[in-house]
Structure formats: C-alpha cells, structure tokens
Amino acid sequence: MSTVNTVRKGPVEWIVLDRPDRLNALDEPTRRALLAALLGAEEDPEVRCVVLTGSGRAFCVGQDLAARHELDDAGATVRDTYNPLVTVISTMDTPVVAAVNGLAVGAGMGLALVCDLVIAAEEASFACSFGKVGLVPDTGVSSVLVGALGHARAFDLAVTGRSLRAAEAHGLGLVNAVVPAGDLEQETQARADALAAGPATALALTKRIFRLAAHAPLAEVIAAEADAQGVAARSPEHAEGVAAFTEKRTPRFTTAH
Known part of the structure; x- marks a missing residue:
C-alpha cells in the first residue's frame, strides 16, 4: 500500500501523504515516494500547479522516530532524502501549494513552509520541535524562519519548540490564509486553479x-x-x-x- 498518493483535479496535482496512523511521519520509503511524486508532477506538462497535503488529522509530523536506524547517520539521511525534497519544491517551475490540514511538526513544518503558498485549516499548528529530541532544524526550516522572522524570533521558536496555531502563524507571515477545516480542500483548490490558469x-x-x-x-x-x-x-x-x-x-x- 502506497504511503503517498496522487489525485489529478484538472491541471492541479494533489500529492497526499497517506500514513494517518503514523500522523504522516516520514520514513525513508515515504520520503522517496514523495520525491518521485514531486518529480513526476514537475515533468508532466499537463500539471500547472501542485498541492501537498496529508491525510487524517496531521499534515506531517516529520521524521518517523520509530525508524531509529535512519538517524545512525543523520547527516547522510538529511542530505540524501530530505534536502532533495526541499530542492525540488523550491526550484520546480510549477507552483506548489501546501494545504496544512493539521499538525505540521519538524520536517513536516519545513515541507509546508518551503511551498510557494500555505493555506492552513483553523485547527492546524506548526512546531519547530527538533530541539525537543536533541536535533537541529532541517528541511529548510532554518532558512524560512530566519528569513521571515529574523534571528531572535526564529531562535525562540527553535529552542522552545512551542506550537504555533494557524492564526499566529498567519500573523507572523508564515501562512497565506487560514480557513475552516471543512473549507480547506475547496479553498486550496480555488487558489491552485487560479495559479494553474495563470501565465x-x-x-x-x-x-x-x-x-x-x-x-x-x-x-x-x-x-x-x-x-x-x-x-x-x-x-x-x-x-x-x-x-x-x-x-x-x-x-x-x-x-x-
């Protein structure tokens, strides 16, 4: 069973992280499947916008800590399987919209914030939680937070790991729009359709x-x-x-x- 699914809605490709029982935590097979889905969308001339979202009550809670062997050489894991995700999202010509339906934690926060637009459900939250398990921010979190917030506020979020509700993230300029959970798919599709219809x-x-x-x-x-x-x-x-x-x-x- 695939842990990453794709759904085509006109010229918009929805890429869905589908491990709801693990809150869409990222093990290596899931990261590689996600990269393949993103590259597939990038190479398809019929895809004019990509939406990234999660199934269940989480967008993505980052690294699957149950896959402990993946952190035996954490540097290699980040370089080989996380950095390529950030690179393709940020460099592909196709616009990428994050539809944040719930928890976006650690690398999950990074995946959301590196997208070109971020639409969040009212119940969604973001947390730079790396420090809570003795790790440092990765998956583009450092660049996005410092760029958007400056050193002091970014450092505070990193060292405390505190959760940002969607409304606060919007106030800080990290999120483009906050909508009721029941409207998230429709509102995101409308934004994606507008991008897809653009030049x-x-x-x-x-x-x-x-x-x-x-x-x-x-x-x-x-x-x-x-x-x-x-x-x-x-x-x-x-x-x-x-x-x-x-x-x-x-x-x-x-x-x-």
Missing part, C-alpha cells in the same frame, strides 16, 4: 527571481529580473495578455510550464 512562464520566472532575492545581492537580483523580463516579453502568454487587455476580456493562458 505559466511568468509565474515560473517570478518564482525563480523571488527565491534568488531571498539571499542574493540587489545587483544580481535586478540582473535576473531584466533577463527574465526579456524571456517573458517574448512568450505567447504576454501576447495573449496584451490582446486580452486590448479586447477587454479575461486572458486565456494555455502554455505549459
């Missing part, structure tokens, strides 16, 4: 520039903006956008990523 080339270029802007000097960022604008202006999507504006209609962007 794929421009969205992909914007994602690349924003990821670069998080760490690169201004000179490098504005050079990347200029290069990207040259590509975008030559795309059929730009021509369609201008035509739609002139004709006072909604643009119909169909170019695959």
